[in-house]
Amino acid sequence: MKTIAQQLNVTAFPLRINDKDGSQIYGEDSDGYWWKSERDSNGSQIYGENSDGFWWRCESDADGKEIYHENSNGVIRDNRPKPVELTLEQIAAKLGISIEQLRIKD
Numbered sequence: 001m002k003t004i005a006q007q008l009n010v011t012a013f014p015l016r017i018n019d020k021d022g023s024q025i026y027g028e029d030s031d032g033y034w035w036k037s038e039r040d041s042n043g044s045q046i047y048g049e050n051s052d053g054f055w056w057r058c059e060s061d062a063d064g065k066e067i068y069h070e071n072s073n074g075v076i077r078d079n080r081p082k083p084v085e086l087t088l089e090q091i092a093a094k095l096g097i098s099i100e101q102l103r104i105k106d
Contacts, residue, residue: 003034003051 013030049055056071
């Protein structure tokens with residue numbers, strides 16, 4: 001498979017390609033090493049890979065803080081919010097009240 005530089009007959013390196021916002025999304029060196037990345041609509045990187053076969057993907061929260069990351073080495077960090085499911089009995093016990101005292105507002 002040819003690299004982008006080979007396909008375009010580029011001879012001046014390093015080759016860098018930016019997206020419409022000016023962020024680098026592809027790079028290639030004269031030895032054929034390349035990397036690429038993708039960003040979400042907020043500009044946070046969500047995926048990347050390189051010519052060595054390494055890849056990673058991640059997810060960020062609304063503040064741009066990374067909450068999920070995984071890569072081709074098997075590393076997974078999952079800090080995404082998890083839903084909490086409790087029965088009414090468990091809620092009452094956590095509040096230290098009887099279940100009869102619980103009221104749900106509209």
